[in-house]
Each structure stands twice: as C-alpha cells, then as structure tokens.
Amino acid sequence: MVDILHRVGIKSSPDAVYQALTTPDGLAGWWTRDTEGDGDAGGVLRFRFGDKGGFDMKVLESVPDKRVRWEVIGGPEEWIGTTVNWDLRQDDDYTTTLFKHEGWREPVEFMHHCSTKWATYLISLKSLVETGEGAPDPDDTKIDNFN
C-alpha cells in the first residue's frame, strides 16, 4: 500500500478551509466546477471533469475545523476503495492542511500523475481561500499528457 502525501499552509481560519472542503460551492471553487452532492458525514459528493470522467466520494467523517475523510466509491479502478484524508490545524496565521490519499494498491504511473495533480489542486485550494480565486477544472494547471 502506498500513499500520496501533501501539506499546505493556508493563511486563514480553519473554518474557511473546512467550508471549502465540505460544501459543493467551496469544492467547485478549487477542484472542479462540476461538483454536486452532500459534504456532510454520510453524504455523497460527485465530482466530474468534462469528458475525463470523475469521482464519487462517500463522506466518512466530517469534523468541523479539524478533519474530513472521503472514501472513493466511483471513479477509475485504481481509486476505488482508497480514502482521501484532510487534517486541519491552526499554526499561528496558517491553517496547516495535511492531505493523505491512501490505500493505492500499486505505485503505478497514474499514481505519479495524481500525486502531482493533487499538489496543483491544493495550491488552488490555498489560492481560493486566501484570495477568493482558485483554479478548478477546466481552468486547472495542466501537468502532462494525462492532463
């Protein structure tokens, strides 16, 4: 089992980051504009990326200003059953955001791509919360021929 790990510090309150991770409007501001569903624990969020498909996430946990956990229940085969974990913590002016996408079965080339791509979306999340403007799909940062 191999994991994708990331860390960003966002100059804002934990609540602002939490809202961007748990509301369709917030999520649409940094990951993909085509987001719908329910971001509370027990809910399902649907993320779509044009003709590239997308992901359905079951919200396993949603603790205000602290933690969000999703299980991937729809999407590419490599993603099914993996979990995406967000831990928030205030450090002075920053909300330190620890990200872990865990449970990948193999470190396939697609995982390398997803690791870099997640970093660009985390920087988009940081930008959204700090400035009001993120870079969600289809205006996201293109990194390679997988897009």
Place this chain on the structure above:
Amino acid sequence: MVDILHRVGIKSSPDAVYQALTTPDGLAGWWTRDTEGDGDAGGVLRFRFGDKGGFDMKVLESVPDKRVRWEVIGGPEEWIGTTVNWDLRQDDDYTTTLFKHEGWREPVEFMHHCSTKWATYLISLKSLVETGEGAPDPDDTKIDNFN
C-alpha cells in the same frame, strides 16, 4: 519505506530536460539559483536555499536522455541516504518525466511538505524547459510555514 512520486509531461525533447537535470545552469533555472558542482555520474551537486540550508547530492547515474539518479549525502537528517530518481521517456510531443524520491524512513510531516514542494519545482522545471523561465528559489512557490 515510503516514497514521493510525481509525473510531469514537458513539451520538448528528452535532451532539453536532461540538460536541465545535469548542468548547474539548468538546475539553477528551476530548483535553486544557488547551485554548483558536477552533474555527471560520480560528481557531487550542491544546492543551497539561503538561510534554509540545502542538499548535497552524489550523482549515482546519468544516462543521456533517459535517467538521472542522485543520492542525498548532505542535508536534513530525514533526507540523508534517500535517493532522487528521474526517468525520461518521449511520448509524442512530450518528454514524460517520472520522479521518485525514495527511501524515506517515516511519513513525517516534513515529508508531506517536501512532496508538495517537489511538485511545485517540477512545474518550475516544465516551465523552464518550455518557456525559458522557471521559478527557482528564492522566487519559488511558497506553500506553507515551512516555506
């Protein structure tokens, strides 16, 4: 043992990417301006980041247009003995660049930071090779309170 994985596709020849990974001038254009040393196999490269310290890398392997491998021989304790691996491959218009920083003993918080930070430097490398302009330290993308 846990690894940091990334993938970028660079619209250029493998040779242009290889030059950016093996010459002090190339490396100074995307990672840190304060780079010196010898990027050929057996050489040592010194990367410094102002008052944040830096890394010394022994070049283990350097195969034109295909592969570069470094071993970390100086720097933060968590980095010592880890290896940084670059694999290049032409895919149509792109040079697919697979990156692996392997041999981390524990998935510590600093590793989360380094994973995100490597992604920003890989995007800087892509930009340097495609446009002639990268974003090396001290003009790099700041991601958190570790910088």
